[in-house]
Amino acid sequence: MNNDSRIWTPKGTGLMLARRFSVSPRFVSMALTGQRSSATARNIRAVAVREYNGKEIL
Numbered sequence: 733m734n735n736d737s738r739i740w741t742p743k744g745t746g747l748m749l750a751r752r753f754s755v756s757p758r759f760v761s762m763a764l765t766g767q768r769s770s771a772t773a774r775n776i777r778a779v780a781v782r783e784y785n786g787k788e789i790l
Contacts, residue, residue, distance in 0.1 A: 738789040739764045739777050745784045749776055 741749075741764060750757045753776055763773035764780060780786035 737777070738766050739780050739786045740789050741780050741784055741786040745780065745786070748784070749780060752779070 746757050746760045746764070749760045753760070753772060755772065755776075759768065759773075760776055762768045763776040764786075777786075781788065
């Protein structure tokens with residue numbers, strides 16, 4: 733998975749990720765669309781794919 737890749741997730745996943753990482757839903761959205769490249773954003777993308785059925789979008 734590319735660190736700045738876009739990740740599709742099922743509806744409602746963003747709120748669960750925001751709670752899990754103690755960040756705003758907007759930050760999760762930006763992380764999943766590759767607009768953020770911090771360590772937290774990379775972790776959010778990895779967890780979204782690994783645990784929440786996220787799919788990398790090319």
